[in-house]
Amino acid sequence: MHGGGSRPRGRPVSPRPRADCTADRAGGLTFDVRLADQRAEEVRDAALLLRRRGGDDEHGDTVRLPLTPVAAEGPLRAALPSTMSLPEGRWDASLLLGEAEPRRLLPGVHDLRSLVDRTPRSGRTWLGVRIPYATKYGNLTVRSWLRWPHAEAGELRVEDDGMELSGRLYGARLSPTARLEAHPRCARAAADGDVVAVPLASAQERGQEDGQGHEDADGAAFTAALPYAPLTRHPVWDLWLRPSAEACAVRIARILDDVPDKKRIFTYPPRDVTVTDGADGTDGAGEPRTYALRPYYTLDNDLAVRAVASVAVPEEGEEAV
Numbered sequence: 001m002h003g004g005g006s007r008p009r010g011r012p013v014s015p016r017p018r019a020d021c022t023a024d025r026a027g028g029l030t031f032d033v034r035l036a037d038q039r040a041e042e043v044r045d046a047a048l049l050l051r052r053r054g055g056d057d058e059h060g061d062t063v064r065l066p067l068t069p070v071a072a073e074g075p076l077r078a079a080l081p082s083t084m085s086l087p088e089g090r091w092d093a094s095l096l097l098g099e100a101e102p103r104r105l106l107p108g109v110h111d112l113r114s115l116v117d118r119t120p121r122s123g124r125t126w127l128g129v130r131i132p133y134a135t136k137y138g139n140l141t142v143r144s145w146l147r148w149p150h151a152e153a154g155e156l157r158v159e160d161d162g163m164e165l166s167g168r169l170y171g172a173r174l175s176p177t178a179r180l181e182a183h184p185r186c187a188r189a190a191a192d193g194d195v196v197a198v199p200l201a202s203a204q205e206r207g208q209e210d211g212q213g214h215e216d217a218d219g220a221a222f223t224a225a226l227p228y229a230p231l232t233r234h235p236v237w238d239l240w241l242r243p244s245a246e247a248c249a250v251r252i253a254r255i256l257d258d259v260p261d262k263k264r265i266f267t268y269p270p271r272d273v274t275v276t277d278g279a280d281g282t283d284g285a286g287e288p289r290t291y292a293l294r295p296y297y298t299l300d301n302d303l304a305v306r307a308v309a310s311v312a313v314p315e316e317g318e319e320a321v
Contacts, residue, residue: 017095018108019048019140020075021132023258025114026082026121029130029142032075033067033095033105043069048078049102050091050142063091086128086144088300093132093140105140107132112258119219119256120150120170127170133260143260145253145301151241152219153254153303156295158268162227163295165239165303167252168219174200175244180224182305183249184234196230196237228273228293232307239303253302262297270294272310 020032031048046067055061063086067076080086094102110132120127129145149171157164165180182196201223222241231237240249254262270292290310298304 020108028082
């Protein structure tokens with residue numbers, strides 16, 4: 001007879017499975033799942049499930065990848081080919097065996113070397129980026145991006161009164177009217193067309209001999225200097241690249257590497273900018289106001305700039321209001 005706190009005898013609970021991930025330069029992923037003491041009928045129907053957070057099965061937010069044995073004693077392997085379109089988002093990975101409920105996979109050994117300084121292939125019509133990573137709870141998740149054209153952020157230099165950004169545009173050509181644009185994240189301001197736009201540096205200014213807009217296997221290089229003073233009008237600005245006056249703007253992001261979360265890795269120092277005469281959009285004309293501006297990467301690895309008004313500290317003898 002079992003005591004109240006004892007567990008009935010039966011098949012022991014197997015340890016949570018892990019998946020090793022290998023990435024290729026085209027954007028595909030291979031998952032190798034090693035199981036311990038699983039029955040043949042369970043292995044025969046095994047599958048790796050990817051479920052997009054916040055989605056549902058009716059809208060294609062679950063992807064089922066069959067798992068097949070690599071060898072007699074080897075792991076089970078599933079492939080997410082680069083030709084399969086995976087919508088943007090975070091896809092949680094689980095193991096499905098037989099009739100059992102899916103079990104969240106743990107991350108194993110990841111080989112993501114091919115993602116470092118990745119260059120999209122020419123002639124494609126869309127760009128898929130997938131980076132596997134461990135969540136804060138230790139589970140395996142795949143971060144996916146789906147874009148085209150794509151503006152990849154490169155070197156970012158913070159100056160005293162602004163920033164200089166270099167990068168490459170894939171999937172479109174840069175024209176003489178190309179420009180870097182900062183769009184306020186505030187919906188009302190964006191609807192009013194409150195956009196800060198600056199022209200791109202010429203090839204001569206960048207120290208190159210080829211003309212502006214030349215696109216080769218490595219994309220079209222661009223550089224632009226964005227002043228901070230006009231960005232004091234709103235707290236958050238998203239950065240875009242417009243290839244020409246007639247073209248749609250392309251979101252600037254940094255996704256062509258093996259780092260899934262740039263926000264914690266790539267950090268930049270703030271710079272104080274003082275504006276007067278209501279240049280920040282306030283009614284305090286003539287009164288100087290200081291803002292701390294800092295570029296940063298969002299949770300989606302898109303590039304943005306944040307402006308925070310500095311709180312004035314009353315001097316001795318002044319009354320704080």
